Amino acid sequence: MAEILARTVEVTRKYGDVTALDQVSLDIRAGEVVGLLGPNGAGKSTLVNLFAGLRKPTSGRVELLGGSPTDPARRRGIGVTPQETGLPPTLRVGECADFVAAHFPDPVGRGELLDRFGLGDLAKRQIGGLSGGQKRRLAVALAFIGRPRLVFLDEPTTGLDVEARRTLWDGIRRFHAEGGTVVLTSHYLEEIEALAERVVVIGGGRVLTDDTMDAVRGLVGIRRVTLTASGLPELTGVLGVEQEGTRTHLLTADSDALVRELVLSGAPFADLEIRPTSLEEAFLTITGRESQAA
Amino acid sequence: MSLVLTHARYQFLETVRVPIAVIGSAFFPAMAMxxxxxxxxGDNAVASTYATGSMVIFAVMSACLFTYGIGVAEDRAQPWDPYLRTLPAGPVPRFTGRIIxxxxxxxxxxxxxxxxxxxxxxxTVTVPQLLLGxxxxLxxxxxxxxxxxxxxxTFSSKAAIVIxxxxxxxxxxxxxxxxxxxAYAPEFIKIVSPYLPTRGAVELVWAATTDFTPNPLALIMLAVWVVVFAALAVWAYRRDEGRRFT
Known part of the structure; x- marks a missing residue:
């Protein structure tokens, strides 16, 4: 079993009356690429912030590299992406990299780092003058500057064009191939699919699913069947129903069986459409199912 | 220690790259002067030396209250601030860097x-008096x-401006x-002033630049205020941790 780099043990975090995380136990092992998925407000950022020492749990225990994440010495082994909107606009790209590098005992050289993220020509530019994509790349680069063992990447390629996104993914894969551990949060299934081996789905402050990529793919293989009908019979296997004007959306794991049953029932309908749900919808369905079961 | 200087250097850079902020903090006391x-x-050497000392403390106080009070509150609202807290450094370099x-x-x-x-x-001042001053x-x-x-x-940037x-x-x-x-201040000011931090501060400046003898009470109160506000600042910083973010 690989070494555990970070873990939460029955961690609960509350903000006033709101419970952001509820009894979450999670291990991050060396060499893993873990995709952290969940709708907005699910508790993803709270979890990452606990690991990065930004917050303390209301109850339970958080460990990072064998100690507490609130101990600055432990944080030498991690890298975090800042939100690109917060990068100090008056500093130059190179200055910003040097500033962050000064916190680590053995940082990557500034030229090497900026080249790796396609920012080599921009070292002298003020951050305020960069494009959104360039800022995003700088933000991700900063996570790798201290030669971390474990990086937390929050929506690393949001706002990047396809080419920049592929370049960044290659960079993350290379880091992983050299033994690095990655915790990746994203809304986008595509990004998680491209990189992660293990997927943790969080919803309502709890771990709903923690499994391999393949297993989770099957789990979120939910289809949306949309049709116009005045009255529908009782159908089996419907996970959720939404009404939008005259259109009815049915969420189901088995769209073939649903359509067969619908046709056999003889109920009149028109304009049948079947498509995969977005990840967000799938999660809402999973979350709903979990709370029904509870 | 080098990290303190690094923080100071970059905060200074960030500030002077917006020159109007520097000009602004110099403008107010100069106008008051x-x-x-x-x-x-102006035509009385003793009175104008005292008054210059007062204006200097006036300038210092406005620079401190506004750049720290409002500046820190604004920084806290930016995502860069929580990012810095994830770096392997405690609060000391940033705190001290800011003070420098x-x-x-x-x-x-x-x-x-x-x-x-x-x-x-x-x-008038002599060179040693000026340096002492x-x-x-500081x-x-x-x-x-x-x-x-x-x-x-403690406060959001809007509240910090008012406070x-x-x-x-x-x-x-x-x-x-x-x-x-x-010596010619109104009676009320003479009673109240030793208890306020401005008084101890300005008396230090006066003592350094004139033959003024400071009131021990004002100096003791200055030390008391330093301790009180240091405790408050540390408390506010700790309390702030992990609360602000959504």
Missing amino acids: LFFVVPFA TVMGLTLIAIIPVLVIAAVLTEA LGAI VGSLPFTLMGLSIGY AQVVFFPTAVGGGLLTGDP
């Missing part, structure tokens, strides 16, 4: 006051630095900064 000191006390930065900016802000005092008034200013700025940090780490202004004026007037030569 021109309007209040030059016309009323504002000390530097303060020295820039008081240059116009000193120039006006030298050119347009009879105020600068030392006194010590005297401590309670206001810590006061500003307490405000910045800084509300605190600023009575502390300045009550400490006797606007009433010139301490």
Whole structure:
């Protein structure tokens, strides 16, 4: 079993009356690429912030590299992406990299780092003058500057064009191939699919699913069947129903069986459409199912 | 220690790249000097030296309360601030770096006051007195630095603006900064002022630059204020951790 780099043990975090995380136990092992998925407000950022020492749990225990994440010495082994909107606009790209590098005992050289993220020509530019994509790349680069063992990447390629996104993914894969551990949060299934081996789905402050990529793919293989009908019979296997004007959306794991049953029932309908749900919808369905079961 | 200097260097860079902020903090005390000191006390060497000392503390206090109080509150609202907390450093480098930065900016802000005092008034100092005075200013700025940090780490930026202004004026007037030569200050000011941090600070400057003998009570209270605001600032910083983010 690989070494555990970070873990939460029955961690609960509350903000006033709101419970952001509820009894979450999670291990991050060396060499893993873990995709952290969940709708907005699910508790993803709270979890990452606990690991990065930004917050303390209301109850339970958080460990990072064998100690507490609130101990600055432990944080030498991690890298975090800042939100690109917060990068100090008056500093130059190179200055910003040097500033962050000064916190680590053995940082990557500034030229090497900026080249790796396609920012080599921009070292002298003020951050305020960069494009959104360039800022995003700088933000991700900063996570790798201290030669971390474990990086937390929050929506690393949001706002990047396809080419920049592929370049960044290659960079993350290379880091992983050299033994690095990655915790990746994203809304986008595509990004998680491209990189992660293990997927943790969080919803309502709890771990709903923690499994391999393949297993989770099957789990979120939910289809949306949309049709116009005045009255529908009782159908089996419907996970959720939404009404939008005259259109009815049915969420189901088995769209073939649903359509067969619908046709056999003889109920009149028109304009049948079947498509995969977005990840967000799938999660809402999973979350709903979990709370029904509870 | 090198990390402290790194933080100070980059905070200073961030500030001076927006020159209007530096000009702004120098403008206010320079104007006060021109309007209040030059016309009323300019031809009296003792009075204008006292008044220059007062204006310098006035400048220091406004620089501290506004750059720390409002600056820190605004920084906290930016995502860069939580990012810095994930770096392997405790609060000390950022805290200390900020204090060094504002000390530097303060020295820039008081240059116009000193120039006006030298050119347009009879105020006089010797070189050792001037250096001693600068030392006194840096010590005297401590309670206001810590006061500003307490405000910045406790309130949102909108509230911090109001609080800084509300605190600023009575502390300045009550400490006797606007009433010139301490011997001729109104009775009320004489009673209240030793208890305010402005008084201890300005007395240090006066003692350094004139033959003024400071009131021990004012100096003790200055030390008390430093301790109180240091405790408040640390408390506010700790309390802030992990609460602000959604």
